[in-house]
Amino acid sequence: MIQTFHVYMNYGRDNIALNDVTLEIDRGEFVFLTGPSGAGKTTFLKLIFREEVPSQGQILVNGRNVSAIPEAKIPFLRRNIGVVFQDFKLLPRKTVFENVAFVLRVMGIAKLERKRRAFQILKQVGLHHKMNSYPLQLSGGEQQRVAIARALINEPVLLLADEPTGNLDPELAFEIMSLFQEINARGTTVLVATHDRDLIMRLGKRVILLEKGRVAES
Amino acid sequence: MRFVRAIAYCVEEAFVELWRNRLVNLVSIGTIAVSLFILGIFLTVSASLNQLLEGWAGRVQLTLYLEEGLSASDREQLDLVLGNSPELESFQFVSKEDALERFRSYFPELSTLPDLLESNPLPASFEVGVAPDFREPDQVRVVARRLAGLDGVSEVDYDLLWIERLTGIIELVQMIGLTIGSALAIASVFTIFNVIKLTVYGRQEEIGIMRLVGATHAYIRGPFLVEGILQGGLGGGLALGLLYVAHQYLLREALRSVQLLPSDDWLQFVPPPAWAALILGGMFVGLLGSALSVRKFLASPV
Ligand SMILES: Nc1ncnc2c1ncn2[C@@H]1O[C@H](COP(=O)(O)OP(=O)(O)OP(=O)(O)O)[C@@H](O)[C@H]1O
Ligand SMILES: [Mg+2]
Secondary structure: OEEEEEEEEEEOOOEEEEEEEEEEEOOOOEEEEEOOOOOOHHHHHHHHOOOOOOOEEEEEEOOEEHHHOOHHHHHHHHHOEEEEOOOOOOOOOOOHHHHHHHHHHHOOOOHHHHHHHHHHHHHHOOOHHHOOOOHHHOOHHHHHHHHHHHHHOOOOOEEEEEOOOOOOOHHHHHHHHHHHHHHHHOOOEEEEEOOOHHHHHHHOOEEEEEEOOEEEEO | OHHHHHHHHHHHHHHHHHHHOHHHHHHHHHHHHHHHHHHHHHHHHHHHHHHHHHHHHOOOEEEEEEOOOOOHHHHHHHHHHHHOOOOEEEEEEEOHHHHHHHHHHHOHHHOOHHHHOOOOOOOOEEEEEEOHHHOOHHHHHHHHHHHHOOOOEEEEEOOOHHHHHHHHHHHHHHHHHHHHHHHHHHHHHHHHHHHHHHHHHHOHHHHHHHHHOOOOHHHHHHHHHHHHHHHHHHHHHHHHHHHHHHHHHHHHHHHHHOOOOOOOOOOOOOOHHHHHHHHHHHHHHHHHHHHHHHHHHOOOOO
């Protein structure tokens, strides 16, 4: 599902976020990406859905060279990848429902269908009663769950989650992880960036460890 | 269906955004309204003057004064020539006696004057109406010159002065209207350009998020374009309303009060095709302004 070959990512001259990263993540895998703050976890995820292009090296996602995708086709790549952003990135002037259904909306899916699927996924993250609230009226953990619902609504082939449990209590965190496992069981490849050791231990999945931009363990 | 939904999305977002920034948007709507309103005023006036001109031109008449003592066969010959002239719509013979009769009825206080002379001094004439296709001042002049050269015609008389003046005035009004109107239209494009720029800047972050979750460039751009079109259309509608008010309560009343309104159907309100033109013109101006702005300030995808 994801293959990287000698990927480097430099922000400016001396700021090397990723240093010769070569990795392979198979279709259907559930993988944790961990490492200290500033190790390059978020950067790695950004390269996969083409928010950034690598300074050097090749990245294949679902068999396609991400750097070579023409600009006009990038939205279609992103529609197949669900992303839970570390800082949520919710649209502040849209309701929870609109935020979650936005992905379907840009795909031209009918309103009734959008409603049905948004309600279903919000129910799974336990937020269906807040459909009509605005993101800023929600707690950090609630916003995080909206971000998770948005990432999952289109049943992506690949789920990238950046610290998806950072604002959740252990119980809720575990619930979300169960949800991810369910989705994984239905075929979605899952890549979760986190420094939550407990969580990693508890699930016992493959772990990729990044240190100062290098793969220390895989 | 997908396309219809995309359009619906753009329109909905545009309305929301229009309402959200209503104060700023009022500026662009106002600018467009004012420029189209002024253009409309000039159009109304020039259309009315044109109507007046057509009325006058219908009455363009040449008088062919005949030589004294023209024989009956000469006159029949002339009759024949006039009858075969495609430039003429009508012609009518006025005998010396008819002319005298008219003179007496026009100037009753001078009615005894001809009696003082021993013979009738007024010449016989043909009154000739010019066909619609030949009523331009230059054409009328050519026709007059040809008729003046006919055997038996001593002189041709016609009056183009007022028509020429009115034509000149209409051209001037149209030119001033177009100049001011287009200058203001350009100003409106510029206003919309800047208002949309503000909106784009204010939404940079949202736009970034939309892109990250899979919105295409068309989806991002669409609402801004529709917003420009809406501003323009609303401006056009407002201009039409202002024009109606100005027409009903200012122009007509003013002209009526100084008794300058020749008839009641004169200075009519701009006709429906012109309403459409005004509103579509506004939409075009709006679209142009927003398209230029989006092109310049909405960063390319990714
Ligand atoms: N946009 C950017 N401009 C400049 N430097 C950046 C940028 N994004 C990341 N970096 C740098 O790249 C390095 C890796 O950052 P990254 O966000 O990938 O770390 P991370 O592993 O996600 O950390 P955290 O666990 O704190 O989220 C950091 O040193 C950071 O300063
Ligand atoms: Mg990070």
